[in-house]
Each structure stands twice: as C-alpha cells, then as structure tokens.
Amino acid sequence: MTDPSAGPALSEHDATLLTEAGFVTDPAAATAARADRDIRMQDLVHSSLSVADAAERLGVTAARIRQRLADGTLWAFDSGQGRLLPGQFTADGAVPHLDKVLPLLDKDLHPLTVQALLTQPQPSLTVDGRPVSIVAWLTGSEGTDAEIEQAADVIVAATWESTEMGAVTLLPQADAGPVFFQVVSAREDDDVFAVAGEVCRDVERRHRRP
Secondary structure (H helix, E strand, O other): OOOHHHOOOOOHHHHHHHHHOOOOOOHHHHHHHHHHHHHHHHHHHHHOEEHHHHHHHHOOOHHHHHHHHHHOOOOOEEOOOOEEEOOOEEOOEEOOOHHHOHHHOOOOEOHHHHHHHHHOOEEEEEEOOEEEOHHHHHHOOOOOHHHHHHHHHHHHHHHHHHHHOOOOEEEEOOOOOOOOEEEEEOEOOOHHHHHHHHHHHHHHHHHHOO
16 A cells, blocks of 8 residues: 555656666655655745835835846746745845846756755855855855955856756765765756755755754
C-alpha cells in the first residue's frame, strides 16, 4: 500500500535527469525535496510585492517601477499572474545601494536562486568575522566603491558560474563536510538543477539532524 503522506512520486523524467547528471539518490528524498522547493516558492510569492505595491513602498509610479525593472535596478519574476518583486525592500523604502549591483544579475537565474544569492550569508562578505548576505552587507555599508564592488563580485561570480558551468553548480560548504552543498547558480529552465539541487538540500537536512 502506498503511503499517502509520501507525496507524489518522482516522475520518470526527473529520475532520468538525476541519473544522467550523475546523481544517485532515494526517489522519496527527491520527491520530498521538490515538495520543499514548491513550498519555498509559495513563501517567496507571498512575501513579494506586486508592481503596484512596490510603487507605493518607494513613493513612485507603477510606470517608474516598470522602467527600473527594464533597466535592471530592480528584479522581478513572473508568478503566472503578474510580476512580483521580492527581497529588495525595507519597511519604508528600498535596500540601500542594491540598485548598483542588481543590473549584474543573470536574468535567467531561478527566482529561488536569486533570492538565496541576495539574502543568504556569503563567505566573501563578512562583518565582525561573520558572513552576511548581500542585502545585510549593503544595508550596513556606507556605500563606498569598495563595499559595492565586494557585493558586485558575488553576483558576477554567480552569473559567471551559471553561464560557464552549465545547469548545475554546487559547491561544498567549507564548514559542513563533503556531503553538504550550497547551490550557487541555476537557470530558470534547468530541471536538473531543480531536482538535484533540492536533493542536496534534503541530504544536508538529514545529516544535520541530531
């Protein structure tokens, strides 16, 4: 009898992609990881601002938001019901200086990859010896050329990886051992990344359990 709590089975297509990419894993883990990705996408949608909401937050017109999306100083993803803008705003405005590095983003990166790139700690950005995210780095900075260049370097590196290294780019995390991985880049249409990257996260969660 099939366990109804196990979720939908891993499709033959996804299983084939994993095999061709050299990933060997429990199909149940891949299914659970994909479900986790879907949940995180839902959370991203719910925490994002619409174009109208972003315009209100910044005190500008919707046309100005669309212009900034076109020139890359804001980023958005298509939710299927309109463009949404996550992770770029404070309670009363925009994350300072972020507009100076966002144009460097690869527009084909998956929304979850971009969100992680901007909001997860980056080893090359440290405050008091601790890694911080690009958003935290820029929020706490004075906006000097050197500070902005450091944040820009992180984005350029991720963009280069996504362009030069193909569908899946996974780096071992220095503090976690060889079985743990950090997803650093992926294109929005990469099914291999969507499955394999999530499997790595699922493996990491399993190994971190006490």
